[in-house]
Amino acid sequence: MHPEAVQPPTLNGITPRRRAIASLLVEGHTDAVIGDRLGMNVRTARVHIAELAATPGSESRAQLGYLIGQSGILDQEPPEPQEPEASPAPRQR
Numbered sequence: 001m002h003p004e005a006v007q008p009p010t011l012n013g014i015t016p017r018r019r020a021i022a023s024l025l026v027e028g029h030t031d032a033v034i035g036d037r038l039g040m041n042v043r044t045a046r047v048h049i050a051e052l053a054a055t056p057g058s059e060s061r062a063q064l065g066y067l068i069g070q071s072g073i074l075d076q077e078p079p080e081p082q083e084p085e086a087s088p089a090p091r092q093r
Contacts, residue, residue: 014052014073021048022068025061 014022017038024034035045049064058064068074 014055018048018052019073021045022052023074025049025052026065026068026074028065 020038021034024037029037031045031049032042034049035042038045049061052068053061053064058067
């Protein structure tokens with residue numbers, strides 16, 4: 001079994017990865033450019049874009065860009081990543 005991936009902190013339900021995608025999308029970049037800039041496969045970028053589009057209920061890419069811009073999510077500071085809690089040190093005998 002694989003350990004569960006640590007979920008990054010979110011801002012209004014948007015992960016830092018999706019926030020970066022939203023920013024590039026609003027700038028007018030294609031899926032391929034977004035994937036290339038973020039070091040991911042274009043298909044992965046498209047999945048994220050589709051999930052972003054489902055959130056506000058947009059019907060087109062242009063409307064999605066407009067809704068992202070109007071939502072203000074790109075104007076807000078992302079939350080600081082939190083350090084995982086340290087396990088207590090084992091007792092010395």
